[in-house]
Amino acid sequence: MVVTFAHIFANWRHFAMILGIGQILSLCITGTSVISNKLALHQKETVPNFQSFLVYALLLVVYMPLTLARLGPRMVWENIKRRFYWYVLLAAVDVEGNYFVIKAYSYTSLLSCMLLDTWTLPCVMVLTYFLMKVRYRWAQILGVLMCLGGMGLLIKGDMDAGKNYKATDAVKGDMFMLIGATCYALSNTIEEFIVRHRPQYETVAWLGFFGTIINGVQMGIIEHETLRQMEWTKEVVGYTIGFGLVMFVLYSLAPFLFRMSSATFYNLSILTSDFYGLIFAKYMFHDRITAIYAGSFVMIVSGLLVYYVFPYKTPEHMARIPGFRTQIPGDFELNPGTGRMVAQNNSSDDEFSANSASLPVSKRSSVDYGSTKNQQNQTITTTIDDTSTRAPV
Secondary structure: OOOOOOHHOOOOOHHHHHHHHHHHHHHHHHHHHHHHHHHHHHHHOHHHHHHHHHHHHHHHHHHHHHHHHHHHHHHHHHHHHHHHHHHHHHHHHHHHHHHHHHHHOOOOOOOHHHHHHOOOHHOOOEEEEEHHHHHHHHHHHHHHHHHHHHHHHHHHHHHHHOOHHHHHHHHHHHHHHHHHHHHHHHHHHHHHHOOOOOHHHHHHHHHHHHHHHHHHHHHHHHOOOOHOOOOOHHHHHHHHHHHHHHHHHHHHHHHHHHHHOOOOHHEEEEEHHHHHHHHHHHHHHHOOOHHHHHHHHHHHHHHHHHHHHHOOOOOOOOOOOOOOOOOOOOOEEEEEEOOEEEOOOOOOOHHHHHHHHHOHHHHHOOOOOOOOHHHHHHHHHHHHHHHHOOOOO
């Protein structure tokens, strides 16, 4: 298979866009960690369910009215009537992932948390193999290994700097982290699958709706006494609001990256969050950033580039799971000829974003790296013809 530099860098703008979104999300994760640490200084006990409840409620308040306005009540009802259990599952695993990961830091060591947190990545790759029919190339496996190698350098730098702390209950904490990482993998994969069929804002709206209910019930059971005894200082209120806003940005942008790239690329991108955490620590706690940290960041970004330039083959269809076996108004359909998702109904206002930010390989998937020039021209012609037959926005 011959690959030219023209093929590799033909879509550098797309790579720059998804790389930028991925790093914004990574910064969001860093921001939530910093704010959580600040909250811990002003609180006797952590209240992860309460913090998450505000996020889900904000998603519900912002995106549900937008969904009803753009799609209409009938189209929204038809979707949720057939597929409500997938949105419930998405919200449940997301809520529990947040809860178990935060709790794990209270029991096990920092080294175990950092190592076990990477369990999300192989889980996502396995799940997308079956659910999205993804077939990874050897070069993409190499890119993943490079990113994990960069993460390994970050962990080594932390251990050399003496940042590890002893575990109070290592077995319990490790189990919590594995459960949380697995829940995150399920959440990322399910959300990617849904946003390949439905508009992003609708997916986030139902995540907020069911997340508010599930998280609210869990908060009432577990944290009601803690919340009653908590001292609500201006610092606690300010950091809590800040946490909610940062998480709102994270949940709003993530579906776009899932559609433009993949859940795997998302999890590779956020590996740099620990590096950004070091930058915060340098200015807040005067920590020293050594060369090993800079090397880890370069290695992770290089791994993302290797993962991107050799895209996996665009699947002709995704798994036909219950609820998604038949098309309903507002759905997108994967066009195997172009690798794009096409809106099936004029009422969907998300068609433009579906055509411009479709599958992970997007425009790259229309070029077979081993094909001849004539075959490439034929693919481009097919793309233009197909675009002309689509319903106007």
